[in-house]
Amino acid sequence: MGLVVARGELVFSWPTVSKSTIEICVLGNNSYVTMTGTSTLDKREMIERWDTVFRSLAAEPRRQLVVSLMEAPQDRELSLPEAANPPSLLMEPATLYSELIHVHLPVLEDAGLIEWEREPLCARRGPQFAEAASVIESIHANADELPRSLSEGCQRLEAHRQRQNL
Amino acid sequence: MTRNNALTLAVVDALAAAEHCAPQELDYSIHEYVDSDALSALTAMERATWELTFQVPGHEVIVTGDGQIYVDGDLVQGTDDLQPYELQ
Numbered sequence: 001m002g003l004v005v006a007r008g009e010l011v012f013s014w015p016t017v018s019k020s021t022i023e024i025c026v027l028g029n030n031s032y033v034t035m036t037g038t039s040t041l042d043k044r045e046m047i048e049r050w051d052t053v054f055r056s057l058a059a060e061p062r063r064q065l066v067v068s069l070m071e072a073p074q075d076r077e078l079s080l081p082e083a084a085n086p087p088s089l090l091m092e093p094a095t096l097y098s099e100l101i102h103v104h105l106p107v108l109e110d111a112g113l114i115e116w117e118r119e120p121l122c123a124r125r126g127p128q129f130a131e132a133a134s135v136i137e138s139i140h141a142n143a144d145e146l147p148r149s150l151s152e153g154c155q156r157l158e159a160h161r162q163r164q165n166l
Numbered sequence: 167m168t169r170n171n172a173l174t175l176a177v178v179d180a181l182a183a184a185e186h187c188a189p190q191e192l193d194y195s196i197h198e199y200v201d202s203d204a205l206s207a208l209t210a211m212e213r214a215t216w217e218l219t220f221q222v223p224g225h226e227v228i229v230t231g232d233g234q235i236y237v238d239g240d241l242v243q244g245t246d247d248l249q250p251y252e253l254q
Contacts, residue, residue: 055203058203094190095175097190098175098178098189098190099171099174099175101190101195102174102175102178102192102195102196102197102202103171103174103195103196103197103202105195106195106197106198107197107202107203
């Protein structure tokens with residue numbers, strides 16, 4: 001409350017870059033300084049991570065690969081295209097192979113979700129893998145609540161739905 | 167329907183043909199030179215006229231809204247028959 005007489009931004013650059021808005025207010029004879037709790041940059045980074053995770057998961061072979069990696073031991077390398085071939089879509093392996101190399105694997109790698117190698121084609125978890133895994137996990141845990149339009153015909157979700165109904 | 171990567175893959179095939187190799191033998195990912203999501207989004211624009219030019223190692227590629235692909239100025243193939251992948 002009170003009259004804001006000055007507003008500025010503080011930038012801390014150690015240990016992580018973050019920014020806080022400070023306000024100097026005058027109320028009666030007292031003046032005080034307020035500082036926002038969460039810094040703007042942190043918030044922006046967080047929102048960008050959400051955008052990146054959803055963009056990364058916006059293709060069935062990419063979701064399938066993340067699920068396959070979730071089900072495999074942490075450091076396991078999985079062979080492709082098998083690990084990315086969704087049972088509900090079953091793409092032709094040669095087409096999927098090309099699509100993985102030229103589209104899906106670079107997208108997932110740019111997001112830090114996986115690391116991959118070309119000869120032979122395989123993928124393992126990347127440094128940010130948990131971001132995608134946690135989103136998929138939340139969806140699986142609530143498979144029962146999803147509208148039919150999202151779950152019907154999806155073998156993964158139907159399996160989770162059945163497990164919840166046991 | 168999943169994201170339509172048909173145009174991106176058609177460009178890959180065209181470049182492989184220009185390099186006289188199989189599509190899986192191209193030694194780079196096309197995604198490093200053009201955003202495949204952007205290509206998909208352009209493909210989905212039905213009544214728009216557009217043309218996109220980008221560079222890959224050794225070649226200049228032009229893709230047009232009516233599905234033509236040019237590599238170094240030469241028309242490679244039409245992609246009119248490309249259909250989005252349908253979910254089974």
